[in-house]
Each structure stands twice: as C-alpha cells, then as structure tokens.
Amino acid sequence: MTTTELQVEAADPRRPDSVGYRVTLAADAVDVLAAQQLRYDVFSTECGAITPGPDGLDVDEFDDLCDHLVVRSLDHSDDRRGTAVATYRLLPPHANDSDPRGHGLYSHTEFDLSPLEAILDRTVEAGRSCVADAHRGAAPISLLWGGIARYMQLTGYRYLMGCASISLADGGAAAASFADLVQARHLAPEHLLCRPRTAFDPTGIPRPLRRVVPPLLRGYLRLGAVVCGPPALDSAFGTADFLVLLDLETADQRYLRFFLGDSFLGDSGSNLLRDAR
Template identity: 40%
Template sequence: MNAQTAAIARPARRLTTLISRDPAQIKAAQRLRYELFSEEYGSDLGTETPGLDADRFDQYCDHLLVTDARTGQLVATTRVLHQDSTRYLGGFYSEGEFDLANLWKHPGTFAELGRTCVHPEYRNGATISLLWARLAEYLVIAKVDYLIGCASISMADGGLKAWRIASHLQQSYLTEVSYRVFPRRELPHLTHTLQNDRPVDVPALIRAYMRLGARVCGEPCWDPEFRCADLLVMLEVGQLADRYSRHFMRQERQG
C-alpha cells in the first residue's frame, strides 16, 4: 500500500467532548497540559508533581475535555472558573497577573477560561471549532455575561514575537477604555518590533478567540514561570455574532 492509498484509507477521527470535575480526568488534563506547555514554553512550569501542570484552581473549575473516540486519546482541554467559585480562591487566576478593577465596575457574571491546549496533531479547524462549540453551550447554560482569560505567547525568542503579536492585536482588537486592565509585571518593551514588516503569525487559539468576538484589554503581562507573555482577553457572550452562535449551537459533537 503506497502512502497516498494509506492516507485515503485512514479512518476518520471521531471527537467527543465532556465537561468534568472527576479527579482522574482532571489528572489526564494536567498531564496533557504539562506535555504541551513545557515543550512550547521551554519551562518546567514550576510544577510540584513531575509531569503534571496542576494548581490550586483546578479543583474548582469545570474541565472541558476533547477525546478521540477511536483511540481514547485526550487531544484538547480547557478549564472554566465561574465567578461563584472564586470565593474559595480569593479571585480569578488572572488577578495574579492583572489589575482587573475596571472590569468589576460592569454589571454581569464573569467566568475565566484557562490552560487551553490542543495536541499538535489535532490543531485544525474541526478540533478548535468543537472546543468552542462546547464552550459556547456551557456559557449559555451557566448564564455567563463575560468570559475572560490569559492568551499566552511564547517568549522563546526573547520577546520579539510576543510584542509583535501584542501590538497587532492592540491595533485591531482593543477594548473600550472602561474595560482596560493593567499588568502587575509589565513585559519589557522592544521598540524595534514595530519596524518589522513581516506578517504577524498569531497563534491559532488566539485567532479563534478574536473570531469569536474577543477583545484585548490592554498591555501584556510577563509570566516568568511559564516563560511567556500573557494578554488579558475578554468576550462579551451576549454579543457573539449570530453566525457563530447558530453554528456552535447546532454543531454535532464529533469531527
């Protein structure tokens, strides 16, 4: 069988989604997160348990898991922390990186998205669309008004890529002033980044945020533990474009 025939004969992937707080499933998500984040950011993540990316927020989050039903492999995950659960934690994860005081002036219910990752072999439109479809359903059911989260960019090159992406997003997707947040640890400025005319390669997950209608809430924060730059992004759930919400709500949970 030649390579072309083998590719044609390969069984189609069938992806399933699940939202869980089961400790065993959370541990599987933590293992996938460690595998992908440690490789992407070149960091041990400051983990206390070898091979697991775990923190105190995990047990209070709802974990969205995407699995390849044909192999049983966990291929993508993210977690959602509802505002109601922050009373056990003293706040959202992102409050350790940003001053969010301006956000709390707006009425409505907040939730935080975090630790989103997709296995490299599954980083395609089908997987990411399925992830957001399940997330959209969750947000509607949970009656969330605003979704916030840290969008991370690797600093492996010293910050050039991070500043170019941050500058590009701030030009095109910046929130109104009343939603601005402020980094507690500012990312060192690289003034020459704006003089680079090469196309800006925005990571696929951040592009997906922007397509959903998300906006950047200000300047990036430097996260030395993950060796990355974080942008606080916000999605007003009620303002999802009709074409996206209709697509998400009717999409079958398989790819």
C-alpha cells in the same frame, strides 16, 4: 472541580474533520488527571515551562474550583474514554467566593483586575488551554470553542475572560506584532483596561513580515472579544499573556452559530444573547 451540569456532545456533523474526536466536561477525577497530564506534556515537556504540581502533572490551587473541558481522540486508544488531546478549564463565578471577586481568579496573578470587578459576578474565567502536538488541526480547537460556547449558553453567564498566551521563543516577535494589532483594532474601552503586574515590553522588537495569530486568540477576535490593555510577561511559561474579554451580548452571532449550531441558536440561542446575566 465544580458540579456544573453540562452535556457536551461529540463530533460536530457539520465539520467532518471532527469525526474521531469528542469533547466533554470532566466528570470525575480521572478526567481531570488526564487534563493535568496533558497540560504538563505540552507546557513543561514540550515548551520547557516551569509548572506547579508533582512531576508529570500541571496542578495548581484553581483546578479544584474549575470545570475542565477535555477533547479526546477516539482513534487508536485503549482507553474507552479516548486519549485526552486538548483541554481548557473554566472557572464560573459561582465557584469563586473571594471578596473582592477578582482576587479569586488566576488572572489576578498577572493583572490588576479592579476595573473589571463590577462584572466578575457574571464572568467565567477560561485558562490553561493546550492541544497535543499531533492534534493541532482545526478539529480540536473548534471542539473546544464549541464546548465553551455550550457551557456559556447553559450556565447563562454573560462574559468570558482569560489570559491568552503567545510564546516568546521567537524573541517576542509574534507577541509584539499582536500587541500592535490590539492597539490598532481590538483594545477594550478605557474603563476596562487592566494593568499587568509585570509588563511585556514590545519596544524595539523586530516584527515578523507576516503576522500569525494563534488559533485561540483568533477565535476570541472573530467572536468580537477585546483585549484589556498591554500584555503581561509570564517568565515561568516564557509567554506574553493578553487579558481577553468577550461579551456575549455583543458577540458575533454568526460565529456563535458556527460553534453552537442552528438548533442551539434558534429560540435557545436568542435567549442566550437576550437574557445573558
């Protein structure tokens, strides 16, 4: 875990449904362990993914380099910290000394990141997002996004990038439908397109009557993110993974304000967008 200094507040007073939850940056190994246990419960136990690490934990070589956002439920918990119910890990560029820098990112295992190399010194990689089954309402997702927005603000980096997954349990229908949406409205400029190492091919897959975009991807798109090419197939997790890139200089400021609050998008918020690295 890196030593990024970040104070993430608890419930958002503008969203009453966030009462009873708190989002923080992992402060010690106990917090990271809670995130790894939650990831195992969701990825392996619930979804049947083949995860790295010892039994009961989802652990890989990137965890020690990352900052870990953890949303905790404060209700009915014997732990004074609360129960970990959602998590997202963030790998800042100052924790990645690989050359080329792209080789030090998780996304490199799924995509050729060469087209993005010029901006990776200003890019935070986000990944391993999950929410416990009983807490998949709006509040934990909103708090995760609030934590990410605050993290980007206080660290000063310009770009947020990550692999956002769609389950293939439905035969690939949702992933194929989202790939159509990307091609029509959300594809990155050609110079930012990255080739997947193993492509997910949506050809011939029947599309659902109604497109459903997962909350994480919906948040990216609302902020103005683009998708850097066709999706990769992650056979271990049974997902199609889309490489998403958000530029804070062109992000939707109204939606940023929703996550950061007016007090953070006054002078400090304008500085974030004007002085992004």
